Amino acid sequence: xxxxxxxxxxxxxxxxxxxxxxxxxxxxxxxxxxxxxxxxxxxxxxxxxxxxxxxxxxxxxxxxxxxxxxxxxxxxxxxxxxxxxxxxxxxxxxxxxxxxxxxxxxxxxxxxxxxxxxxxxxxxxxxxx
Amino acid sequence: xxxxxxxxxxxxxxxxxxxxxxxxxxxxxxxxxxxxxxxxxxxxxxxxxxxxxxxxxxxxxxxxxxxxxxxxxxxxxxxxxxxxxxxxxxxxxxxxxxxxxxxxxxxxxxxxxxxxxxxxxxxxxxxxxxxxxxxxxxxxxxxxxxxxxxxxxxxxxxxxxxxxxxxxxxxxxxxxxxxxxxxxxxxxxxxxxxxxxxxxxxxxxxxxxxxxxxxxxxxxxxxxxxxxxxxxxxxxxxxxxxxxxxxxxxxxxxxxxxxxxxxxxxxxx
Ligand SMILES: Nc1ncnc2c1ncn2[C@@H]1O[C@H](COP(=O)(O)OP(=O)(O)OP(=O)(O)O)[C@@H](O)[C@H]1O
Ligand SMILES: [Mg+2]
Numbered sequence: 001x002x003x004x005x006x007x008x009x010x011x012x013x014x015x016x017x018x019x020x021x022x023x024x025x026x027x028x029x030x031x032x033x034x035x036x037x038x039x040x041x042x043x044x045x046x047x048x049x050x051x052x053x054x055x056x057x058x059x060x061x062x063x064x065x066x067x068x069x070x071x072x073x074x075x076x077x078x079x080x081x082x083x084x085x086x087x088x089x090x091x092x093x094x095x096x097x098x099x100x101x102x103x104x105x106x107x108x109x110x111x112x113x114x115x116x117x118x119x120x121x122x123x124x125x126x127x128x129x
Numbered sequence: 130x131x132x133x134x135x136x137x138x139x140x141x142x143x144x145x146x147x148x149x150x151x152x153x154x155x156x157x158x159x160x161x162x163x164x165x166x167x168x169x170x171x172x173x174x175x176x177x178x179x180x181x182x183x184x185x186x187x188x189x190x191x192x193x194x195x196x197x198x199x200x201x202x203x204x205x206x207x208x209x210x211x212x213x214x215x216x217x218x219x220x221x222x223x224x225x226x227x228x229x230x231x232x233x234x235x236x237x238x239x240x241x242x243x244x245x246x247x248x249x250x251x252x253x254x255x256x257x258x259x260x261x262x263x264x265x266x267x268x269x270x271x272x273x274x275x276x277x278x279x280x281x282x283x284x285x286x287x288x289x290x291x292x293x294x295x296x297x298x299x300x301x302x303x304x305x306x307x308x309x310x311x312x313x314x315x316x317x318x319x320x321x322x323x324x325x326x327x328x329x330x331x332x333x334x335x336x337x338x339x340x341x342x343x344x345x346x347x348x349x350x351x352x353x354x355x356x357x358x359x360x361x362x363x364x365x366x367x368x369x370x371x372x373x374x375x376x377x378x379x380x381x382x383x384x385x386x387x388x389x390x391x392x393x394x395x396x397x398x
Contacts, residue, residue, distance in 0.1 A: 013294045016328060034328070034359040038367065041330040089368045097338075099331045103367030 006044050006073075007053040015044040015056045022058060023069050028129055036069055036127050039104035043073045043123055046100055050093075051075025051121055061126060068109070068128035073121075080115040087113070157252040160238060161190050161206060168247065177224055177252065190250065195223045196233070205235035206248040213237050213245055222252060230256050277303035279310045285317040286387045288380075292325030300336040308343055317349055317394070318387035322380045324355030334369045341374040350375065350390055354383035 002022075004015045019040040023033045040056070047054045054075030061070035080086045087105065092098035105111040110126035151158075157174035161167055167185050175182055178193040185193060191204060198220040201207070205216040215236045221228045231252050238247040277299060282288040289307055307319055321337065323329065329337075341351040353376045356364075364371060377383040 009296050009298075013296070020327075031359045031362060034357075034363045035366065037328050038330050038363050041328050041332075042367075045330070045332060095335075097331045097335045097369060099368045103331065103369070106366050106368065107363065 002058040004056045004058060006047045006055055009048065012041060012044040012048055016040040018058055019069060019071060022060060023127070026060065026067050026069065026129055032127060032129065035107040039107040039125060040071060042100035042104045043125065047073050047075045051077035066128050068126050070126050073123045076120040079117040079119055079121055081117055083113060083115055159190055159250040160247060161250065162247045163210060165190050165206060167193070179225065194252065196220045205233050206250050209235040209237050210245050210248045229254050230259050277306065279307050281314060282320070282384065283388060285391045286320065286384065287311060287314070287316045287318070288320045288322065290322045290325065295326060295333050297332060300333060304336055304340045307340070308347070311344065311347060311349055317391050318352060319344055319349060320352045320354060320380065320383045320387055322355040322383070323353065324380070329360050329364055331367060331369060334364065334371065337374060338371070352377060352383045352386055354378070354380045
């Protein structure tokens with residue numbers, strides 16, 4: 001288990017490098033590694049930009065038949081008012097393209113988002129090998 | 130008997146050790162009473178203040194270690210004694226004619242019953258550390274500059290080989306630089322090669338799209354090269370539409386395309 005604090009922009013790079021090397025050590029394909037690194041980059045950037053910073057917990061996960069990469073992003077920021085809207089491709093309250101959340105959901109196998117206005121956001125994702 | 134002797138020796142040498150250490154701590158160390166009058170300072174502090182210990186005793190500490198960065202009550206040692214806690218501040222302290230950047234630490238001095246009877250002050254000169262930090266910052270800027278070159282590859286064709294991780298500042302910098310060069314050199318085509326970029330996320334894609342529309346507005350064309358199959362698939366999965374930018378698999382193909390554009394226009398002129 002690895003905790004990565006996300007408080008400055010270069011932490012985003014650290015987070016995605018850590019996730020990529022975990023995926024690498026589990027024998028992920030190039031495509032799967034790229035997907036993991038990209039999704040982590042998106043979620044870590046949201047944590048940094050909108051969540052006012054937070055952390056990523058990175059862990060290997062396994063069940064009887066498979067192994068995977070498991071990441072949990074937590075911030076104590078303003079939270080997301082309308083999750084359905086935020087998950088809509090092209091929706092942004094900033095200057096982005098608005099593809100980060102919907103895109104990382106598609107890039108990963110499991111995607112769980114919880115958010116409470118005024119209390120922060122928690123996003124949990126898994127990519128199986 | 131023997132035991133007693135050895136303990137005596139141990140106490141003696143540890144007293145000696147204490148005084149040797151106290152006299153040789155290289156950073157200034159000052160003890161004050163509750164009114165901030167100096168009751169002791171080590172040789173390093175005497176050297177800093179250019180005073181003998183005898184001259185210094187009884188003097189207000191802020192007159193020997195004046196700082197433009199704090200008021201009388203706002204001095205670290207006043208705060209330390211008032212709130213009974215260690216206070217560390219980065220302040221400037223005068224030494225002779227110069228202002229020295231310091232980490233100024235103050236702590237309450239307590240008697241054996243825990244009552245605050247004065248204060249302790251440590252001054253660490255951090256000029257060198259700050260210099261090193263600013264040099265490192267400078268170096269980072271220079272590397273940043275170096276690592277995003279805009280090359281004139283051919284008549285009217287510029288090339289930007291992007292390498293490494295792109296944070297928002299670096300991406301912005303190189304895009305701006307490229308647009309300036311495009312205008313200056315009246316170039317027609319910019320080839321952006323991303324072979325060396327490990328991750329194209331929405332932020333980088335966003336910059337590429339904006340760059341491409343800016344180049345179009347200036348009457349030019351943007352060609353994106355070096356997208357690996359994994360990156361291409363991932364971009365599609367993210368949902369990003371890069372179809373407004375023309376792409377080529379390799380840098381050489383991109384150059385070829387750029388030269389065709391340039392030659393075709395020359396031919397029709
Ligand atoms: N951790 C968070 N805390 C608060 N709001 C968030 C958080 N993550 C996302 N959001 C909100 O959800 C919106 C959509 O996020 P998404 O990542 O999809 O797009 P974006 O970050 O705006 O742009 P892009 O990711 O394409 O650069 C954001 O604009 C923001 O309002
Ligand atoms: Mg985003």
